[in-house]
Structures are given as structure tokens and as C-alpha cells.
Amino acid sequence: MAIYEVYSHPALLRYRTSICTKATLFLLLVLCLTYIPPLLVAYRSHGFWLKLSTYEEQPIVRFQYQVLLIAATSTNGDYVAWSTFQNFNNLQGSNLRIPSISAREEDQNQDGKLDQLNLKLALPLEPSEQIYSVQLILTFSYQLFRMSTFVMQSMAYIQHSSAIPGSQLFVSGDLKLQQRQPLKHRGLDTTYNVSVINGNSPFASAYDLTTIIGSYQERNISTVLSNPSPVWVLGRAARAPFAINAVIRYPVQIISYQPGFWEMIKFAWIQYVSILLIFLWVLERVKIFVFQNQVLPTVPVPLVKQHLS
Structure with a gap:
């Protein structure tokens, strides 16, 4: 068997x-x-x-309709200027030129967050005036919510100069976050939720670009206009205004932050x-x-x- x-x-x-x-x-x-x-x-x-980690988030950005413009009309230091700050305009005297300006923010993918700013500015000039360089500051409200709640006032600085006078400056770039230190993993951070430009000051030193940009660059967290790709257009008619066209996008950012205790333990x-x-x-x-x-x-x-x- x-x-x-x-x-x-x-x-x-x-x-x-x-x-x-x-x-x-x-x-x-x-x-x-x-x-x-x-x-x-x-x-x-x-x-x-795990001492440092990153995540992706599209910030909530809003243009604050604050503008400071200085344009050189010669190579000898002559200029014209304008801003949305009345105290600055009062200091300009005959150099003041009031432009026409339009700004439109778009939500291209319909996700509830704005994706870009389209800004058009037409600066009136005297027939004898020409534009050789432009310095422009735009301010924004910048917010992050996914990990910690981070709120700040930021800016984009646009600058271009040429030896040949122009009729138009076109700029297209990304408003990118710059970090010298990581964000916290939770809580509320409003350290930099202060005005980039002190528009209430009656003193000229408060509107000096060296002071404004120098103070802004001391921040550990700021924004910068990345890859602006300026296009300087020549051939302005005698009575035509100088035009500035800017497209500023608000892209998804890679944010660095300090992990919390349980995330460190898990890793x-x-x-x-x-x-x-x-x-x-x-x-x-x-x-x-x-x-x-x-x-x-x-x-x-x-x-x-x-x-x-």
C-alpha cells in the first residue's frame, strides 16, 4: 500500500x-x-x-497696487518719477509724471488661486525727453498655508538700462520665493508682514531705492523676479508715452521647512x-x-x- x-x-x-x-x-x-x-x-x-524637508505649494499672491517708478531721461542724472505714495510724489516737483496704469490678475487654471499679473503702464513724456533706464518696484501680499501659516509683504524689482533710448520695456518672469532659513512646520509667522516701502514717511530717504532694496535683502525670506527676460523696444514717437508691459507669474514653489518631532521620529x-x-x-x-x-x-x-x- x-x-x-x-x-x-x-x-x-x-x-x-x-x-x-x-x-x-x-x-x-x-x-x-x-x-x-x-x-x-x-x-x-x-x-x-531629518533636520530639513521640502514640500510644494502654490502661494496665495495678491498685487497690492503699490508702485514706485523712476526712469532716467538722460545720461546726466535727469529723471522722471511717480509712485502710488503721495508723499513721494510731493517730493518730485517738476520730475513728476503721472502715468496711466492697468493691472489684471488671472486664475488661469480655475483653482481659486491667482496665477499671474498683467501690468501695463504708459508714462507720458515731453517731446524732448527720452528714456534710457527704468527702475520699478511692485509690492505683493504673499501667503502660505499648507504647513505653517506664513504671511508677508513682498516685492518684485524690475530694472533695465540701455545706451539707446527706448519706447517700451517688456518683462516676463516668475515671482519666486527666496529662503535663507526654513519655515516652521506649524504656527503663524508674520515676521515680514510689514510694508516694503514706508509710504507715510515725508522724508526722501524713505524712498531711496538703495535703502528700500538693501533693507529688503536683509530678510531671511523674500521674493525675487526670476528670469525677467527684458525686451527693450526702440523707436518712440515724439509725443508717444513710454510703455512698460509686465507679466509676472505666481508659480508653485518648493518650500523648505523644519520637520516636527513626529516626522523626525518616523523618518x-x-x-x-x-x-x-x-x-x-x-x-x-x-x-x-x-x-x-x-x-x-x-x-x-x-x-x-x-x-x-
Whole structure:
């Protein structure tokens, strides 16, 4: 009659010994070698604690309709200027030129967040005046919400000059976030929610571009107009205004931030366990070899299941 296997199960052996034996010391050594070295390997391989992380977010940007414009009309220091700040305009005297300006912000993908600003400015000039350079400051409200709530007043600085007088300046660029330090992972940060230009000051020093830009650049977090790609158009008619056309996009930003405690623990735990599994597998095979071959004396005791009738 043919014999075949109807059922199988592994046999379980227990290896017993007293406390003060070589087998006990060996087991303690194996436990230490199993759990401590993976921690040291993970820590010494750098990046065990996650100190900096990044995420993507499209900021909520709003043009604040604050403009400061200075345009050189000669190479000898003559200029014309205008701003949305009355105190600045009062200081200009005969250099003041009031332009016509239009601004339109668009939500191109209909996600509830504005994507770009289209600005058109026409600066009136005397027939004898020509424009050789332009310096323009536009201010924005800039907000982030995904991790911490970050709110600031920011700006875009547009500048271009040419040895040949022009009739139009076209600029197209991205309003990008610049970080010297990461954001917090939660909370409210309004450190830089202050005006870029002090429009209430009656003093000319408050509107000096060197002062404004120098103070702005001291911020740890700011915005800059990236890749403006200026186009300087020549050939202005005698009584035609000088035109400035700007397209400023608000792209998705890669934001760096300081991870919180639980995110750090999660990242460290993943690294530790991935190395621990290797040590568990190797040292378990070592224990099986040592005890099955009685390298260290122990008493094997089979586990017998008792069935109650």
C-alpha cells in the first residue's frame, strides 16, 4: 500500500540552561548585537534625524497696487518719477509724471488661486525727453498655508538700462520665493508682514531705492523676479508715452521647512528598522546554528502539546 503525507508541522525545541552559563552570556551578546549596531549604522550614515524637508505649494499672491517708478531721461542724472505714495510724489516737483496704469490678475487654471499679473503702464513724456533706464518696484501680499501659516509683504524689482533710448520695456518672469532659513512646520509667522516701502514717511530717504532694496535683502525670506527676460523696444514717437508691459507669474514653489518631532521620529524609525531586519535575519541563523549543534551546552526540551480528552 502506498504511503503518503497527510499532515506536517515543525517540531519545536526549547533549549534550557541556568542563568550563569556561557549560553546565557551568548544570548545577551546576540541581543546587544541585534539592536544596538543598526542604531549606530543608521546614525553614522548621516541623515538619521531629518533636520530639513521640502514640500510644494502654490502661494496665495495678491498685487497690492503699490508702485514706485523712476526712469532716467538722460545720461546726466535727469529723471522722471511717480509712485502710488503721495508723499513721494510731493517730493518730485517738476520730475513728476503721472502715468496711466492697468493691472489684471488671472486664475488661469480655475483653482481659486491667482496665477499671474498683467501690468501695463504708459508714462507720458515731453517731446524732448527720452528714456534710457527704468527702475520699478511692485509690492505683493504673499501667503502660505499648507504647513505653517506664513504671511508677508513682498516685492518684485524690475530694472533695465540701455545706451539707446527706448519706447517700451517688456518683462516676463516668475515671482519666486527666496529662503535663507526654513519655515516652521506649524504656527503663524508674520515676521515680514510689514510694508516694503514706508509710504507715510515725508522724508526722501524713505524712498531711496538703495535703502528700500538693501533693507529688503536683509530678510531671511523674500521674493525675487526670476528670469525677467527684458525686451527693450526702440523707436518712440515724439509725443508717444513710454510703455512698460509686465507679466509676472505666481508659480508653485518648493518650500523648505523644519520637520516636527513626529516626522523626525518616523523618518528615523524607517531607517533603523530597515537595517534591523538584516541583523535579525543574520543573528537568528547564528543562534540556530549554535544551539542545534550544541556549540554551547544546553538541554533541549521538545514542546509536547497535551490534548484533554
